[in-house]
Amino acid sequence: MSFMLGQPEAAMCAAGGSVSGAVTAALQFFALAQCLVQEPWPKAAHPTNDTTFDYIVVGAGTAGSVLSSRLADLDGVSVLLIEAGGDPPQESIIPGYHDVLKGTKYDWNFTTVNDKVSSQALKGGSQKQPRGKMLGGSGSLSDMVYSRGHPEDYDDWAAVAGEQWNWKNVLEYFKKTEHMTDEQIVNNPELMAYHGIDGEIEVTGTNRSTFATQIFLDAFAELGFEKVKDMTNPQKMGTGRFSHTIRKGQRDSAATALLNKAGYSTKLSILKDSLVTKVIIDDKNKAVGVEVVTDNEKKIFKADKEVILSAGTFNTAKLLLLSGIGPKKHLEEMGIPVIKDLPVGHNFHDHVMVVAFLASEKGTCTEEQKDTYMHTIEYLHSRTGPLADTDSMGAYIALERESHPTVPDFAMYPTCVPVNAGFYKGCQVSLGYEDRICRELDILNQNYELIPVAVVLLKPKSRGKVTLxxxxxxxxxxxxxxxxxxxxxxxxxxxxxxLAYSLANATYFRGKRAFAVDLKLEACEELRGAEGLKCHARQLATPAWHAVGTSALGAVLDGALRVRGVRGLRVADAGVMPAVVRGNTNAAVVMVAERAADFIQRELRAAPGYEYYDVE
Known part of the structure; x- marks a missing residue:
């Protein structure tokens, strides 16, 4: 999911250490390292005010990178891609450093409003919602886990948005971008029936497993979980290692795999460090361009055919609202003229994550923080070693196993924090717990390894909202x-x-004298049993950073991702999901972008002269 620190970086992230410090130290040994760790990010364009393009794509995150690249492949088409951030830093492409950009200038650093009810054990009662602000967006700071959800997720989408969104139909779009090389999968014809080999984004894995990962796999197996080779397999559910989007020791994202190549096309212009402030909609309810602040100047760029918003669950909703598309009452309260009354910002939700902590005698996570520097040198020298990949694993749980044996309700993701890793800073930055909890966990960590087990509700019914x-x-x-x-x-x-706490009873962890950590939450001190655990869940709840739903299919959008009642305006990002999938959302966002590109191409072929039909 999202709370998965691998052993090499766990100590550094827990201590709040700077990856840049590690890289700088290593650079003293390798003068040529700058040439070894870099990406050929496309150059920034500088279009003049009032320039017209066929398509304008807002947001160069995962969806925007895929979509603009596909559009740039079309004959006679010009595309402007606008990104609020700039190029990702070197750290972003090193797999072992996948968590360190959260909370930096490359993150929008969104937080939720304190509702005074849930998440009260978090500092200020506010949940962190990190989102990437750079080329690649959140795909440049994610854990690179390749997960699709389950067939039932897409059949649910189809029920509100049409059969083009059912599992059978979306599977081909997952395959389109996928280049599967995972050693556990490629030689198995049964598993490969669900995967592609000709796509641009490499999905890889290895039979090599870290000591801690193997311990976790064996412990879950002892608790009755079947070991599976492919965690995306819709026919089997259990415990296993995830595939990841990594190529030759570096992150392989929509930006690195597609945008970096398309960015050299003369048909694609990329405007960086520029904020779109409004979609311009004419008196015929057609999107005709965007207002942008770039280099401290306000400019207007026109779209002859279409504006596509791929700014993410939060920023796309904000931009639609600022442009007069959203709930009438809210827009009127904000003094914004109403162009179209739609439930923009409603249906917001995320996976719910509650971390159960175990403490154990040392020996499971063997990596020392000082070794991080040597691993950095090894990586810079040959793109190998622990920093060149990530070995995360998990376990899926079906509470109604007899009736739905392959449809999970929860997932668990254990990690390992070495003794005396300085957990306090990481607890604050990553989890956002109140100071007392972080301090007590840090004191415990001075003598014990910590085993945080992220317990994640995969299909929440609760809904929130995003407003201006x-x-x-x-x-x-x-x-x-x-x-x-x-x-x-x-x-x-x-x-x-x-079930997460029962890992302490597995044979290996009994030998390490493992025990469940009681965080002694004041609000829960009078409660025991199931009610006590529910109270802990309510108090400690954090998101898993898979926010979706604010411009949902079937509500804000029609089945082709077009904004209802506004011509020439489409959305393609995680916000279009009417319900979150049971897993990490990055691969699903790639699929959504592929679908958007296909819808646009089909409409172009079907309508010479591009006469847009009514989407009311």
Whole structure:
């Protein structure tokens, strides 16, 4: 999911150490390292005010990178891609450093509004929602886990947005971008039936496993989980290692695999460090361009055919609202003329993550922080070693196993924090817990290894919303998480958390005298059993950083991702998901972008002269 620190970087992230410091130290030994760790990011364009393009894509994240690259392949088409951030730093392409950009200038650093009910053990009662602000977007700071969700997820989409979104139909679009090389999968014809080999983004894995990962796999197997070779296999569910989007020791994202190649096309212009402040919609309800602030100047760029928003769950919703598309009452309260009354910002939700902590005698996570520097040198020298890949694993749980044996309700993701890793800073930065909890965990970590087990609800029923905080486009939106607003979401946590704590009873961890850590939450001190665990879940809830739903198919959008009632305006990002998939969302966002590109191409072929038909 998202809380997965591998052994090489766990100590550094826990201590709040700077990856740049590690890289700088290594550069003293390797003067040529700057040439070894770099990406050929496309050059920035500088279009003049009032320039017209066929298509304008807002946001160069995962979806925007895929979509603009596909559009640039079309004959006679010009594309402008606008990104609020710039090029990613060197650290972004090193797999072992996948967590360190959160909380930096490369992150939008969104947080939720304190609802005074859930997440009260977090500092200020506010949840962190990191999002990438650079080429590649969140795909440049994610964990690179390749996960698609499950067939039922897409059949649910199809129920509200049409059969083009069912599992059978979306599978070919997953395959289109995928270049599967995972050693556990490629030689198995049964598994390869679900995977592609000719796509641009490499999906890799290895039979080599770290000591800690193998311990976790064996412990889950001892608890009754079947070991599976492919965690995306819709026919089997259990425990296993994830595939990752890594190529030759570096992150392989939509930006590195597609945008970096398309960026050299004369048909694609990329405007960096520029914020789109409004979609321009004419008196016939057609999107005809965008207003942009770039180099401290306001400019207008026109779209002859279409504007596509790929700015992400939060920023796309904000931009639609600023442009007069959203709930009428909210827009009127903000003093924004209403162009189209649609439930923009509603249906916001995310996976719910609650971390169960175990403590154990040392020996499971053997990496020392000082070794990080040597691993950096090894990586810079040959792109090998622990920093060149990541070996995360997980386990899926079906609470109703008899009736739905392959449809998970929860997932668990264990990690290993070495003794005396300085957990306090990482606890604050990554999890956002209140100071007392982080301090007590840090004290415990001085003598014990910590085993955080992220327990994640995969299909929440609760919904929140995203609204404007003001009409100023530079102000962050207000994010209301709505966590556990539907009490049914709490029902499965006692069983799932108990299962996570039972890892301490596995043979290996009994030998390490492992025990469950009681965080002594004041709000829960009078409660025991299932009610106590529910209370812990409510207090400790964080998102898993898979926010979706604010411009949902079937509500804000039609089945072709077009904004209802506004011609020439489409959305392609995680916000289009009417319900979050049961897994990491990055691969699903790539699929959505591929679908958007296909819809556009089909419409171009079907309508010479590009007469857009009514989408009301």
């Amino acid at each position: 905080s003001s009409k100023n486009p530079f102000d962050a939106p207000l994010i209301y998480a709505g966590t556990f607003s539907d009490e049914e979401d709490l029902a499965g946590f006692p069983k799932a958390l108990s």
